[in-house]
Structure formats: C-alpha cells, structure tokens
Amino acid sequence: MNKIIMITGATAGIGRATARKFAENGYDVIITGRRTERLEEVEKELIQYKGIRVLSLNFDVRKRYEVEDIINEMPDEWKNIDILVNNAGLAVGMDPIDRGNVDDWDRMVDTNIKGILYVTRAVVPLMVARKSGHIFNISSIAGKMEYEYGNVYCATKHAVDSLSRSMRIDLVKHNIKVTNVAPGMAETEFSLVRFKGDKNRAKEVYRGVDPLTGEDIAEVIFWCANLPMHVCINDITISPTQQANIYHINRKG
Numbered sequence: 001m002n003k004i005i006m007i008t009g010a011t012a013g014i015g016r017a018t019a020r021k022f023a024e025n026g027y028d029v030i031i032t033g034r035r036t037e038r039l040e041e042v043e044k045e046l047i048q049y050k051g052i053r054v055l056s057l058n059f060d061v062r063k064r065y066e067v068e069d070i071i072n073e074m075p076d077e078w079k080n081i082d083i084l085v086n087n088a089g090l091a092v093g094m095d096p097i098d099r100g101n102v103d104d105w106d107r108m109v110d111t112n113i114k115g116i117l118y119v120t121r122a123v124v125p126l127m128v129a130r131k132s133g134h135i136f137n138i139s140s141i142a143g144k145m146e147y148e149y150g151n152v153y154c155a156t157k158h159a160v161d162s163l164s165r166s167m168r169i170d171l172v173k174h175n176i177k178v179t180n181v182a183p184g185m186a187e188t189e190f191s192l193v194r195f196k197g198d199k200n201r202a203k204e205v206y207r208g209v210d211p212l213t214g215e216d217i218a219e220v221i222f223w224c225a226n227l228p229m230h231v232c233i234n235d236i237t238i239s240p241t242q243q244a245n246i247y248h249i250n251r252k253g
Contacts, residue, residue, distance in 0.1 A: 004083070005018075005081070005083040006081050007087055008088040009033060011031075011035050011038035018085055018217070018222075020045065020218070021218040021221070022222065027083075029046055030081070032061075034058070040056070061116075064114075067118040068118070081127065081133065083134045084119070084124075084134075084136070085138070086115075087138045089160075091194040097152075104152070109156055116137060116160060117163075127174070133175075133176040134176070135171075135177070136224070136225075138217075139180050143160055144161065144245075145246045165180070179235070180235045181220065181221065183238050183239070186212035187206050191205045207251060208253050209252075212239070217238065
C-alpha cells in the first residue's frame with residue numbers, strides 16, 4: 001500500500017511541485033486548494049503517474065468549519081495520512097506599520113497562522129492514533145529575521161517557526177516528526193500575490209539572482225521525509241547561493 005501525503009496550497013509553486021515529486025515516487029496524494037479549476041488541473045497532471053491515487057479537496061484553510069468538515073468526511077482509506085505539508089500561505093502588501101492595510105493583515109494572519117492550526121488540528125489526531133506521521137510547516141527566512149515593511153508577514157512566519165518547535169515538543173511522545181522549512185528567495189507566485197498582480201514589481205525582486213524554485217523546496221521536503229525513522233530534521237533554512245540572509249544578496253549585473 002502506498003504512503004499518503006496531504007499538501008495544502010497545492011495548486012501552485014512549492015505545493016504543486018511537492019505533489020508532483022511525491023506522486024512520481026509512488027505516494028498517494030491529497031491535494032487541497034481554494035481554486036477549483038487549478039485543483040482540477042493539478043489532479044489531471046498527477047493521475048498520469050501510474051500506480052498512485054489522487055484525492056482533491058476544495059477548501060479555504062482560513063475557514064475553520066469547512067476544513068474540519070471536509071477532512072472529517074474523507075473516505076476512511078484516505079485517513080491514514082503519513083505526511084502533512086502545511087504549505088498554504090502568502091504575503092500581501094509592503095506598507096509601513098502606520099499605514100498598514102488591515103484587510104491584508106487579516107488575510108496573512110488567517111492564512112499563515114490560523115490556517116496551519118485548523119488543518120493540523122483536523123489531521124494530527126489521525127496521526128496520533130497511529131503513533132506515526134511527519135508534519136512539514138512551510139515558514140520562511142522572514143521567520144528568522146525581520147525586514148523593513150515586512151512587519152505582519154514576518155510576524156506570521158515567526159509564529160510558524162515557533163509553532164513548529166511547539167508541535168515537535170507536543171508530538172514527540174507520539175513518534176511524530178515535525179520539520180520547519182524556511183525558504184529564502186523562491187520564484188513562485190509569492191511576489192506576484194504580494195504586489196497584487198504587479199508583474200514588473202514582482203520580477204524586480206529576483207533581479208540579478210538565480211532564485212530557488214518550487215522544485216528545489218520539494219526536493220528538500222522529499223529528502224527529509226525519506227530519512228531513516230530515527231532521524232528528524234527539526235528546522236531547515238534554504239536560500240539561493242547568492243543570498244546569505246534577508247539583507248545580504250549578491251545580485252549580478
């Protein structure tokens with residue numbers, strides 16, 4: 001029987017790349033997302049891999065009862081989840097704190113913190129019952145160091161970093177691994193969402209840099225998930241070679 005991985009925010013970027021990586025290596029995959037058409041597109045891509053199953057769950061991680069109901073109503077054969085990747089997250093806007101858009105703040109807090117909590121609360125009891133499982137929380141280098149105009153986004157990713165450590169403590173007695181993954185500059189939809197569709201501004205973020213891709217992060221997640229059972233990577237920070245930290249970037253040209 002194949003192992004099962006569940007990935008939130010699987011319709012693009014890191015989530016989609018992770019779904020593809022695990023599917024091509026024989027995992028059954030549960031993909032979740034808000035965008036129905038994109039979810040269907042990813043499902044069609046994944047079912048081309050022979051010998052695996054795909055389950056699509058259309059929900060918004062910000063909606064507690066929607067998350068609970070849909071996960072609880074999954075067919076029993078899908079509830080033996082071996083790996084949960086809490087990937088759904090975003091940054092919106094770059095305003096100073098005194099001119100911040102409160103709607104943007106709410107969207108980040110509701111997605112990046114509460115979304116992880118809602119999904120984890122629904123899935124982890126299934127792992128606890130089996131005394132086995134591995135949770136990946138996708139944080140950010142912004143969860144390690146703050147930067148100008150990052151205020152609320154940085155705060156949410158610091159929360160993810162802290163939650164990962166707390167989960168590890170709470171779940172160690174149940175033989176459940178928890179890995180915090182903190183990417184640096186990764187060219188996905190991240191900047192396009194942050195700048196609300198401004199393609200030129202989003203492209204400027206990566207000027208002169210060979211950034212990470214969703215596939216790079218997926219490779220790291222897969223490696224961590226397939227280490228020996230007695231080994232757990234608690235925390236891993238990944239950056240492009242040209243990026244030492246938030247502020248030190250060796251841009252070319």
